Each structure stands twice: as C-alpha cells, then as structure tokens.
Amino acid sequence: MTMCSVMEQILDLARWAPSGDNTQPWRFEILGERHLVVQGFDTRDQVVYDLQGRASQLALGGLLETLEIAAQGRGWRCEIRRREDLPETQPTFDVKFSDTLAEPHPLEAVIRTRVTNRRAFSRRPLGLQERSALEASVGAGYRVVWLDGKVMLRHMARLLFANAGIRLTTPEAYEVHKVIIEWDSQFSQDRIPDQAVGLDPVALRLMRWAMQSWGRVDFLNRYLGGTLLPRLQLDVWPALNCAAHFVIVAEGLLQTVDDYVAGGRAMQRFWLTATHLGLQFQPEMTPLIFASYIYNNVAFSRTPRSLEQARRLTNALESLIGEEACRQAVYLGRVGFGSAPTARSLRLPLDRLILSVSTEP
Numbered sequence: 001m002t003m004c005s006v007m008e009q010i011l012d013l014a015r016w017a018p019s020g021d022n023t024q025p026w027r028f029e030i031l032g033e034r035h036l037v038v039q040g041f042d043t044r045d046q047v048v049y050d051l052q053g054r055a056s057q058l059a060l061g062g063l064l065e066t067l068e069i070a071a072q073g074r075g076w077r078c079e080i081r082r083r084e085d086l087p088e089t090q091p092t093f094d095v096k097f098s099d100t101l102a103e104p105h106p107l108e109a110v111i112r113t114r115v116t117n118r119r120a121f122s123r124r125p126l127g128l129q130e131r132s133a134l135e136a137s138v139g140a141g142y143r144v145v146w147l148d149g150k151v152m153l154r155h156m157a158r159l160l161f162a163n164a165g166i167r168l169t170t171p172e173a174y175e176v177h178k179v180i181i182e183w184d185s186q187f188s189q190d191r192i193p194d195q196a197v198g199l200d201p202v203a204l205r206l207m208r209w210a211m212q213s214w215g216r217v218d219f220l221n222r223y224l225g226g227t228l229l230p231r232l233q234l235d236v237w238p239a240l241n242c243a244a245h246f247v248i249v250a251e252g253l254l255q256t257v258d259d260y261v262a263g264g265r266a267m268q269r270f271w272l273t274a275t276h277l278g279l280q281f282q283p284e285m286t287p288l289i290f291a292s293y294i295y296n297n298v299a300f301s302r303t304p305r306s307l308e309q310a311r312r313l314t315n316a317l318e319s320l321i322g323e324e325a326c327r328q329a330v331y332l333g334r335v336g337f338g339s340a341p342t343a344r345s346l347r348l349p350l351d352r353l354i355l356s357v358s359t360e361p
C-alpha cells in the first residue's frame with residue numbers, strides 16, 4: 001500500500017461528512033505524502049440559507065472532524081491550520097499528518113452509516129445513557145439543551161410549522177429548493193433524492209408539479225393552502241414523532257469562521273455519537289439560520305413579510321430556549337429511535353473532489 005493511497009482512503013471516508021443540501025463545499029489538493037490542503041468554499045451567492053457562509057463553515061468543521069477520526073484508524077494524527085491570508089469565502093486548511101500509536105477511533109465505524117432521516121421516529125424517550133453520551137460528545141465549550149416531553153414536542157411542532165411557512169413562501173428559498181432535489185431518485189451524489197425528502201408519493205407529485213415555476217407555488221400557496229400538506233408531513237409530524245429536539249449551544253457568541261468550523265466539529269461528534277447509539281437524526285437548522293439573519297441584520301428576502309415572519313420566529317425560539325442560548329446556538333435538530341431511511345444522499349466520487357496530486361516529498 002503506497003502512502004498516497006492511505007491519504008486517499010482517509011479522504012474516501014471523510015467525504016461522507018454532512019453538508020447543507022449535500023453541497024459538499026470542499027475540494028482536496030494532495031501536496032505531498034503527508035500534506036493535504038482542504039479548499040473550502042461557500043454557497044452564499046446561490047443559497048439563501050448560507051448568505052454569510054456559516055452553513056458551509058459548519059460543514060467544513062464536520063469534514064475536518066471526520067478526517068481526523070478516519071486518519072486515526074490509519075495510524076495518523078493530523079495537525080490542521082487554517083490559512084489566514086485568504087478571504088472568508090475560501091476557508092482553506094493545511095493538514096499535516098504524522099504517526100500516532102492511538103487505537104482506531106470508536107466512531108470510525110459509523111462515518112458511512114451516519115445519515116439524515118427526515119421521517120417520523122419512535123417517541124420512545126432517550127435513556128440516561130444516551131443522554132449523557134450525547135452531552136459528553138460535544139466537548140468543552142459546548143452544552144446541549146434538550147427539548148423533550150409531550151408539551152415541548154408540541155411547541156417545537158408549532159415553531160417548525162411557522163418556520164416552514166417562511167421556507168415555502170419566500171421566493172429566494174424556492175430558488176434553492178428547485179435545484180437541490182434530484183427527482184425520481186433513491187440516491188443522489190450531489191443533491192437530495194426526492195425519496196429522502198420525507199413526503200409521501202402523492203405529496204411528492206404535487207410538489208414536483210408546483211416546483212416547475214414560482215407562479216405555480218405562489219398560486220397553490222395563495223388559493224389552495226398549498227403549504228399545508230408539506231408542512232404537516234415535513235415539519236409537524238416528524239417534530240411530534242421523535243425522542244427529543246436538541247440545541248448545541250456554544251459558551252459564547254459565534255463570530256468568526258473558526259468559531260463556526262469548531263461548532264461544526266461539535267455537530268459531527270454529536271451526530272456520529274447518535275448514530276453509534278443507534279439513534280436516527282435530522283438537523284432542523286433553518287430556524288437558527290433565520291434567527292442569525294435577524295441578529296445580524298441580514299435582509300435575506302425582498303419580501304417584507306418573510307422578514308417579519310423571521311422576526312416572530314426568533315422571538316418564539318427565544319421564548320423556548322432563552323435569548324442567550326438562541327444567540328449562541330450552533331446546531332438544532334431532533335433524534336430518536338427508528339429504522340434507517342432507505343433513500344439517502346451519496347457523495348461525489350473521490351476523483352471529482354481531488355483537484356490535484358503532487359508527488360513531491
């Protein structure tokens with residue numbers, strides 16, 4: 001086995017890290033036997049959920065965490081440095097590998113099985129063991145706020161219903177949804193297959209028809225209560241059917257690229273730990289994204305109504321978890337017992353992610 005193929009094995013596992021809408025905002029440059037450059041980018045010019053690049057930076061953190069776990073299994077440790085001379089839109093990292101005697105990481109085994117599940121889970125609550133393993137997984141500098149029990153699940157269902165109202169009636173969000181779904185698919189290398197979205201076949205057909213044009217979406221929304229069916233299936237039902245919703249909260253405000261990358265590492269440790277415990281997982285990031293736009297005065301839509309709705313949503317979230325936790329939140333999602341989804345996003349093949357390989361020592 002050559003040294004280069006060890007690097008490729010590590011990258012082949014690391015590429016299974018999650019990213020918003022499966023955008024995979026990373027490319028790799030192999031500069032030497034033990035020197036890798038991770039070239040990050042963001043989707044702020046196309047994606048209303050990534051206007052400040054934060055979702056992509058979280059994903060990059062998840063990638064680096066996964067890379068480190070995968071490397072450990074090959075007897076390598078990583079030293080990772082972000083290049084500070086580059087603009088925020090290109091978070092770029094030098095990764096230098098050296099030998100370690102550490103045993104393979106216990107989470108390595110679930111890197112490939114970790115998945116987003118947008119369906120209903122069992123309502124069986126988390127046990128003490130699951131709860132404390134998840135709380136420990138995020139590491140120093142983060143804590144986990146749980147939203148569970150019947151009453152809280154109902155509050156979350158209401159909040160996510162309101163949140164979906166924004167997602168489904170904001171024209172800028174339509175532009176995103178239109179391109180991220182791969183239709184008639186169980187798997188997708190670079191998007192989300194329609195079968196993993198969480199709708200039943202009838203609702204899917206309706207959505208596919210509507211999403212041909214904003215005019216159709218708008219017509220459905222205005223006259224036929226078009227958002228009701230997807231909101232019930234995509235938001236309310238899953239929100240009520242899970243063990244708990246959770247928020248990963250940082251010790252302080254997240255301000256820099258590094259803060260978000262570190263937050264993404266905590267997200268991935270939590271997600272992999274959940275998978276290791278046999279739990280299903282779905283991120284519910286858009287309420288946090290809208291809240292961050294409100295806090296940072298980002299006018300994410302040309303529709304004043306959407307901005308007003310986001311303001312009200314932020315107030316509702318603050319009343320559930322407190323203003324401090326809301327401002328310092330890294331990640332929101334839900335977990336629960338259940339079976340793994342049969343449809344899922346795949347990843348771009350490694351040869352499309354590796355831009356160049358240099359054989360210099």
Ligand SMILES: Cc1cc2nc3c(=O)[nH]c(=O)nc-3n(C[C@H](O)[C@H](O)[C@H](O)COP(=O)(O)O)c2cc1C
Nearest residue numbers: 018019020021022055058115116283284285286345
């Ligand atoms: C920062 C971030 C935000 C995400 N937000 C959401 C979300 O709000 N809702 C959702 O269903 N999935 C969300 N996802 C999950 C991605 O869509 C998913 O990771 C990607 O499509 C790859 O699929 P996989 O996780 O099944 O491998 C998010 C993932 C990341 C990393």
